[in-house]
Amino acid sequence: MVIIEGTYRVLGTQPDGDTIRFQPDDPGFWMDVPGFKQVGHGGSGHATVRFDGIDTLETHYQPAGDQVHQPLVFGHKAADEMLAWLGFAGVRRRGGEGDDRETVTYATPLSVPGFILASGADRPGGRCIALVCKGPMPVIPGGDGKKRYRSGDRIDVPVDLLRTSVNHHLLKLGLAYPTFYSALPRSLRQEMADVAQKARADALGLWPSDVTRNGGVTVADLNTLTDHAVILPKLFRRLYDYILFNGSASLACLPAYLAGGQERFTVFSAVHGSPDRGKSFTGLHELFAVSGQNVKLKYDIEDVVFDEK
Incomplete structure (x- = not known):
C-alpha cells in the first residue's frame, strides 16, 4: 500500500x-x-x-x-x-x-x-x-x-x-x-x-440487531430496508436498486437480477474444502438465498472475498 x-x-x-x-x-x-x-x-x-x-x-x-x-x-x-x-x-x-x-x-x-x-x-x-x-x-x-x-x-x-x-x-x-x-x-x-x-x-454494536445471516430479511416494502432491517450494506444497495428497477417489492425475479450483475467472489471456509484456496462463484445469487420475500446470506461475510471490479 x-x-x-x-x-x-x-x-x-x-x-x-x-x-x-x-x-x-x-x-x-x-x-x-x-x-x-x-x-x-x-x-x-x-x-x-x-x-x-x-x-x-x-x-x-x-x-x-x-x-x-x-x-x-x-x-x-x-x-x-x-x-x-x-x-x-x-x-x-x-x-x-x-x-x-x-x-x-x-x-x-x-x-x-x-x-x-x-x-x-x-x-x-x-x-x-x-x-x-x-x-x-x-x-x-x-x-x-x-x-x-x-x-x-x-x-x-x-x-x-x-x-x-x-x-x-x-x-x-x-x-x-x-x-x-x-x-x-x-x-x-x-x-x-x-x-x-x-x-x-460479544454482541457489540450492530451485531445483536443484524438479520443478514441470522434469519434473513423479509422484505415487505422499501421501508423495511430504510427504517427497520439492519443488514449488510451491500445487500441493502442491491435490494433497493432491484425494487426500483422491478417497480415492486416482489422478490420473484431477484435471483435473476443478482445473477445478471456477474459479480465474482470467493468463499474461504471449511465448507468448501481448503480455507487457503476457497471456492469461486459468479453472481450474487450464489451468495444470498431467496425464499419468497426472505433473503439470507449463505456464508459468514468475513469468509467472503469479492473480486475487484
Missing part, C-alpha cells in the same frame, strides 16, 4: 462511517496510487477516501433522485465514532429533511493530521480505497532495524499498523461489517475477520 500523509477535513462534507475527505500534504502523491485516474480529486488536491475492508450502514445512499438510508442509529454511531476517533469535536450537521441533511456545518478543529495507506481506487465512485490512520506515520520495525516511512513509500502493511487504523477500530466496536476485496492482503483480512467475529460473539 502507498503511504500518503495529510489532513482530514469534514466541514461542508457528508462523512459517513466509512468515507471521509482527505487532503494530502503533497497532492502529487496521488499519482502513486494504483488506479489514480479513478480518484475524484478536487482542484485543491483533496479526494474522498473509502475505508478498506469495512462497510457501515448507509446514511445517504443516492441511487437515483433523493438520498435514502438504512436504519440511522448504527450508521450515525459509526460516523460519530469515526470522527471522534480522528480528533474532531462538536460536530454538527444540517438538520431537517432533504439531500443535504448529513452535511457538516461545524467541527473543531477544521482539520486533523493523519495518513492513509492506499491500495487503489474504486471505479463506480472514483474514491481512493485505504486504511485510515491518525497522527504522524509511526516508526515500523523491519529487517534492517526501524525505519520512519514517508509519503510515497510503498509498504507491506504489518498487522500492528492495521490495528492503529479506524477501519480496525470500527470493526472492534461492532459498528461495521467486514467487506473484503481481493486487493486486501490475506494477513490483514484474517486480522479483521478475527476482530469482527469477536465483536459478533
Whole structure:
C-alpha cells in the first residue's frame, strides 16, 4: 500500500462511517496510487477516501433522485465514532429533511493530521480505497532495524499498523461489517475477520440487531430496508436498486437480477474444502438465498472475498 500523509477535513462534507475527505500534504502523491485516474480529486488536491475492508450502514445512499438510508442509529454511531476517533469535536450537521441533511456545518478543529495507506481506487465512485490512520506515520520495525516511512513509500502493511487504523477500530466496536476485496492482503483480512467475529460473539454494536445471516430479511416494502432491517450494506444497495428497477417489492425475479450483475467472489471456509484456496462463484445469487420475500446470506461475510471490479 502507498503511504500518503495529510489532513482530514469534514466541514461542508457528508462523512459517513466509512468515507471521509482527505487532503494530502503533497497532492502529487496521488499519482502513486494504483488506479489514480479513478480518484475524484478536487482542484485543491483533496479526494474522498473509502475505508478498506469495512462497510457501515448507509446514511445517504443516492441511487437515483433523493438520498435514502438504512436504519440511522448504527450508521450515525459509526460516523460519530469515526470522527471522534480522528480528533474532531462538536460536530454538527444540517438538520431537517432533504439531500443535504448529513452535511457538516461545524467541527473543531477544521482539520486533523493523519495518513492513509492506499491500495487503489474504486471505479463506480472514483474514491481512493485505504486504511485510515491518525497522527504522524509511526516508526515500523523491519529487517534492517526501524525505519520512519514517508509519503510515497510503498509498504507491506504489518498487522500492528492495521490495528492503529479506524477501519480496525470500527470493526472492534461492532459498528461495521467486514467487506473484503481481493486487493486486501490475506494477513490483514484474517486480522479483521478475527476482530469482527469477536465483536459478533460479544454482541457489540450492530451485531445483536443484524438479520443478514441470522434469519434473513423479509422484505415487505422499501421501508423495511430504510427504517427497520439492519443488514449488510451491500445487500441493502442491491435490494433497493432491484425494487426500483422491478417497480415492486416482489422478490420473484431477484435471483435473476443478482445473477445478471456477474459479480465474482470467493468463499474461504471449511465448507468448501481448503480455507487457503476457497471456492469461486459468479453472481450474487450464489451468495444470498431467496425464499419468497426472505433473503439470507449463505456464508459468514468475513469468509467472503469479492473480486475487484
